[in-house]
Amino acid sequence: MEEEDPAADPYLPYDGGGDTIPLQEIPKRGSNYVMTNGGGAPSTTTHLLDFLEEPIPGVGTYDDFHTIDWVREKCKDRERHRKINSKKKESAWEFTKSLYDAWSGWLVVTLTGLASGALAGLIDIAADWLNDLKEGVCLSAMWFNHEQCCWTSNETTFAERDKCPQWKSWAELILGQAEGPGSYIMNYFMYIYWALSFAFLAVCLVKVFAPYACGSGIPEIKTILSGFIIRGYLGKWTLMIKTVTLVLAVASGLSLGKEGPLVHVACCCGNIFSYLFPKYSKNEAKKREVLSAASAAGVSVAFGAPIGGVLFSLEEVSYYFPLKTLWRSFFAALVAAFVLRSINPFGNSRLVLFYVEYHTPWYLFELIPFILLGVFGGLWGAFFIRANIAWCRRRKYPVLEVILVAAVTAVVAFPNPYTRQNTSELIKELFTDCGPLESSQLCQYRSQMNGSKAFTDNPNRPAGPDVYAPMWQLCLALVFKIIMTIFTFGLKVPSGLFIPSMAIGAIAGRIVGIAVEQLAYYHHDWFVFREWCEVGADCITPGLYAMVGAAACLGGVTPMTVSLVGIVFELTGGPEDIVPLMGRVMTSKWVATKEFTHVTLAREVMRPRRSDPPLAVLTQDDLTVDELQSTINETSYNGFPVIVSKESQRLVGFALRRDITIAIENARRKQEGIMLNSRVYFTQHAPTLPADSPRPLKLRSILDMSPFTVTDHTPMEIVVDIFRKMGLRQCLVTHNGIVLGIITKKNILEHLEELKQDKEPLAASWYYHKKRHPASHGSNGKPRSRVNHVQLIRSFQDGRGGGGGGGDDSEEEVHLLDGSNL
Numbered sequence: 130m131e132e133e134d135p136a137a138d139p140y141l142p143y144d145g146g147g148d149t150i151p152l153q154e155i156p157k158r159g160s161n162y163v164m165t166n167g168g169g170a171p172s173t174t175t176h177l178l179d180f181l182e183e184p185i186p187g188v189g190t191y192d193d194f195h196t197i198d199w200v201r202e203k204c205k206d207r208e209r210h211r212k213i214n215s216k217k218k219e220s221a222w223e224f225t226k227s228l229y230d231a232w233s234g235w236l237v238v239t240l241t242g243l244a245s246g247a248l249a250g251l252i253d254i255a256a257d258w259l260n261d262l263k264e265g266v267c268l269s270a271m272w273f274n275h276e277q278c279c280w281t282s283n284e285t286t287f288a289e290r291d292k293c294p295q296w297k298s299w300a301e302l303i304l305g306q307a308e309g310p311g312s313y314i315m316n317y318f319m320y321i322y323w324a325l326s327f328a329f330l331a332v333c334l335v336k337v338f339a340p341y342a343c344g345s346g347i348p349e350i351k352t353i354l355s356g357f358i359i360r361g362y363l364g365k366w367t368l369m370i371k372t373v374t375l376v377l378a379v380a381s382g383l384s385l386g387k388e389g390p391l392v393h394v395a396c397c398c399g400n401i402f403s404y405l406f407p408k409y410s411k412n413e414a415k416k417r418e419v420l421s422a423a424s425a426a427g428v429s430v431a432f433g434a435p436i437g438g439v440l441f442s443l444e445e446v447s448y449y450f451p452l453k454t455l456w457r458s459f460f461a462a463l464v465a466a467f468v469l470r471s472i473n474p475f476g477n478s479r480l481v482l483f484y485v486e487y488h489t490p491w492y493l494f495e496l497i498p499f500i501l502l503g504v505f506g507g508l509w510g511a512f513f514i515r516a517n518i519a520w521c522r523r524r525k526y527p528v529l530e531v532i533l534v535a536a537v538t539a540v541v542a543f544p545n546p547y548t549r550q551n552t553s554e555l556i557k558e559l560f561t562d563c564g565p566l567e568s569s570q571l572c573q574y575r576s577q578m579n580g581s582k583a584f585t586d587n588p589n590r591p592a593g594p595d596v597y598a599p600m601w602q603l604c605l606a607l608v609f610k611i612i613m614t615i616f617t618f619g620l621k622v623p624s625g626l627f628i629p630s631m632a633i634g635a636i637a638g639r640i641v642g643i644a645v646e647q648l649a650y651y652h653h654d655w656f657v658f659r660e661w662c663e664v665g666a667d668c669i670t671p672g673l674y675a676m677v678g679a680a681a682c683l684g685g686v687t688p689m690t691v692s693l694v695g696i697v698f699e700l701t702g703g704p705e706d707i708v709p710l711m712g713r714v715m716t717s718k719w720v721a722t723k724e725f726t727h728v729t730l731a732r733e734v735m736r737p738r739r740s741d742p743p744l745a746v747l748t749q750d751d752l753t754v755d756e757l758q759s760t761i762n763e764t765s766y767n768g769f770p771v772i773v774s775k776e777s778q779r780l781v782g783f784a785l786r787r788d789i790t791i792a793i794e795n796a797r798r799k800q801e802g803i804m805l806n807s808r809v810y811f812t813q814h815a816p817t818l819p820a821d822s823p824r825p826l827k828l829r830s831i832l833d834m835s836p837f838t839v840t841d842h843t844p845m846e847i848v849v850d851i852f853r854k855m856g857l858r859q860c861l862v863t864h865n866g867i868v869l870g871i872i873t874k875k876n877i878l879e880h881l882e883e884l885k886q887d888k889e890p891l892a893a894s895w896y897y898h899k900k901r902h903p904a905s906h907g908s909n910g911k912p913r914s915r916v917n918h919v920q921l922i923r924s925f926q927d928g929r930g931g932g933g934g935g936g937d938d939s940e941e942e943v944h945l946l947d948g949s950n951l
């Protein structure tokens with residue numbers, strides 16, 4: 130390490146550039162000593178020795194909506210480790226501190242897991258209760274939902290599980306009659322009334338208290354985990370409001386799920402707990418390790434799928450995922466699942482949402498309909514994304530829109546039993562295997578099974594009117610769900626896409642399943658069925674088709690592959706059915722993935738481009754404070770290359786704008802003699818100055834002397850690789866040691882997008898936005914307002930399904946660059 134000198138710190142008194150004061154001679158905090166000021170008269174000042182060790186407050190932190198520098202954060206952590214290791218042998222106290230430090234990672238993920246599990250349980254219970262409130266109330270105990278109410282009743286029969294005298298529908302309570310058109314209309318009215326009230330309350334809470342609480346939150350979390358700062362996105366307000374409004378939004382009956390928002394809730398918990406430990410709160414890279422574990426805990430409780438959660442965190446959201454984070458994610462997912470299981474919100478003593486056991490295996494031929502379902506899922510995904518993006522561009526009135534969508538949903542959903550019921554319940558019903566004990570309408574085949582026959586003895590049967598009627602209702606439900614999901618996703622309430630997508634796939638799957646089953650029944654002599662599906666044989670399970678369809682549609686709207694299989698596998702608890710799932714998922718991945726071949730060189734991507742203003746640089750020892758400040762004020766770049774001199778242009782290092790501003794402010798406040806014409810220098814020793822010049826300001830401590838550089842001839846393939854592997858924020862481009870330009874992470878993303886669009890004109894949201902609102906940009910074309918930054922940041926999330934979320938109401942909210950692989 131280079132030797133510190135007092136002038137290296139802007140707080141320290143300076144002796145005029147001559148001999149520096151040996152460290153041991155500097156008195157302790159609070160004592161006085163005599164110094165010469167800029168060659169002038171001796172002055173007495175109070176010197177704070179601790180500043181030698183303390184970093185300048187604020188230096189090394191980041192502004193809102195900026196990219197973090199992973200390399201710098203990792204170095205900081207290594208330095209902290211070194212310090213702790215060297216001190217731990219000094220005393221028992223230091224040793225205890227080092228132990229605490231080593232364990233704090235496990236502690237923070239345990240707390241996160243506990244909190245996520247508890248909150249998920251609470252949300253499940255509250256949402257169930259509120260959802261049933263739309264139909265009626267439990268007179269014996271108001272806090273029971275419909276199911277619990279009738280469980281506790283002695284008069285409930287097995288066939289009519291949901292009927293009991295304690296549970297009163299609104300018509301019974303208000304009109305005193307349970308049947309007839311009057312009661313139907315009253316129940317209909319009350320259903321709409323509650324749905325609208327919940328939706329209105331949810332959107333108002335979000336709008337007034339925590340705009341970041343809307344949407345699923347997953348794209349933003351991906352953005353944050355890849356190294357962006359979005360202050361308040363994972364804060365306590367967002368957590369509180371998201372928890373409450375999620376319950377309301379789910380209960381309002383809107384076509385949305387709570388799974389994505391639960392991941393957001395878990396990440397808020399992780400972020401809040403990380404503030405208890407300086408190791409995490411002061412290091413943005415370390416904080417992201419906790420957030421990775423938190424997102425695993427989120428998925429774990431959202432679906433009851435702990436392993437799926439870890440895979441999700443690894444594959445989908447995390448950017449930096451060392452082995453230690455894998456273990457911690459696993460542990461957080463485990464703790465969260467355990468807590469949720471103890472709360473037992475589904476009342477089935479199972480963690481999984483849709484536990485199914487199919488009585489027959491699937492046959493090779495069935496891969497054809499499975500693949501067709503895969504195609505349907507892909508088409509649904511593509512259609513949904515396009516339609517949702519197109520709709521999001523037209524969005525203007527968030528509150529009104531929520532009320533309208535909730536009203537239409539309630540009015541249309543009530544008459545159809547498949548749309549009225551809770552979506553998770555619907556999926557569960559669609560997944561069911563028609564056993565003898567199954568009371569679902571979908572299992573009312575013509576020749577009813579003799580109840581005493583075993584499951585495995587359950588041949589395919591012809592469908593009668595009792596099955597055709599629900600089939601029609603399912604078809605209508607499919608159309609309804611497809612349309613409503615497009616309009617719902619992106620509303621200003623918490624909304625996840627997993628459950629509606631699964632429902633759409635499951636409905637389509639069940640319809641296809643029943644169709645294939647009937648085909649096999651009536652045409653068992655066709656060669657495809659002849660071998661394995663004779664009359665009376667038990668061969669086709671429509672529930673399995675529903676499951677494959679659900680996975681297909683889920684895969685269509687999210688880029689998950691391995692984690693999707695993991696989640697669906699855990700969700701349904703069926704190990705035999707994993708092969709069709711894997712097949713389906715892999716097909717879509719192969720079709721969708723396209724590798725780029727970069728033929729470009731760094732100099733073609735670097736900024737400034739020919740038409741841009743020249744690169745803003747700082748010289749190492751001939752700027753004044755005034756000149757430095759005007760460079761900072763006139764531009765809004767995050768940092769500036771520091772060069773030897775205007776003539777030589779050789780690179781010395783890189784200084785961040787924020788660090789420079791903070792250091793100057795601090796020096797002005799705490800250091801006497803710093804004026805506008807004081808010379809600023811980044812060198813080890815001060816330049817020789819005329820005797821009457823004011824005291825110079827040394828800024829070497831904020832200079833990054835090892836910035837990443839590439840030469841102008843480096844292929845972009847390599848540059849992208851360096852950015853990916855090292856987590857760089859920026860990289861300087863040199864030629865013979867002379868700085869030519871800079872490439873930032875966002876430049877790389879824009880470049881990748883250009884490649885993706887086959888060199889069509891760049892359509893990044895930034896440029897798009899610029900065209901529409903020129904007034905909101907600074908002279909250098911950089912967006913000024915916070916809203917614009919949100920849009921720009923959104924460009925780093927995976928465009929798929931990105932219509933949701935965000936805290937602004939502007940039109941171009943959806944966007945578009947795929948940054949998930951950088």
Ligand SMILES: Nc1ncnc2c1ncn2[C@@H]1O[C@H](COP(=O)(O)OP(=O)(O)OP(=O)(O)O)[C@@H](O)[C@H]1O
Nearest residue numbers: 194195196736744745765766767768769871873875
């Ligand atoms: N010193 C500089 N001189 C000229 N252009 C620069 C300079 N620094 C950055 N740029 C370019 O200006 C644009 C804005 O850069 P900036 O440093 O603000 O980062 P950014 O890419 O917007 O990312 P962030 O979100 O971190 O602000 C980028 O295209 C970058 O290549």
